[in-house]
Amino acid sequence: MTLTTIENPSDLLGQEGLKIGPSDWMEISQERVNTVADATGDHQWIHVDVERAKSGPFGAPIAHGYLTLSLAAKLMPEILEVKGIKMGINYGTEKTRFINPVKVGKRVRGH
Numbered sequence: 308m309t310l311t312t313i314e315n316p317s318d319l320l321g322q323e324g325l326k327i328g329p330s331d332w333m334e335i336s337q338e339r340v341n342t343v344a345d346a347t348g349d350h351q352w353i354h355v356d357v358e359r360a361k362s363g364p365f366g367a368p369i370a371h372g373y374l375t376l377s378l379a380a381k382l383m384p385e386i387l388e389v390k391g392i393k394m395g396i397n398y399g400t401e402k403t404r405f406i407n408p409v410k411v412g413k414r415v416r417g418h
Contacts, residue, residue, distance in 0.1 A: 309327070310386060310388060311386060312389075313389045313390065314391070328417050330416045332415070333414060335374075337411045340354050340355065340374065340411055347371070349371060354371055365408050369410055370409040370410075370411065372405035382415075385417065386417050
């Protein structure tokens with residue numbers, strides 16, 4: 308894990324394209340996927356029906372796209388610290404796309 312520290316929020320200006328990370332690896336478990344399904348009401352078989360998903364297009368259950376996106380809240384503090392702030396909020400994303408499925412049992416990390 309590599310932590311980048313920014314001393315002041317204003318120092319972020321002009322840092323577009325700055326490479327940070329990587330974070331530690333995190334395994335995507337079926338339990339985590341099921342928990343997200345329960346929280347969101349998205350119980351689509353490709354996520355939660357392990358046996359059916361094995362014969363589906365990916366050969367295994369896959370994580371919800373929004374599950375992988377939400378992991379930024381856990382992974383970002385491992386790779387970026389901005390000093391001099393009292394709190395942070397999720398403002399949004401630009402052009403988020405889920406271009407590759409994340410199969411249950413695989414690992415992800417932040418960059």
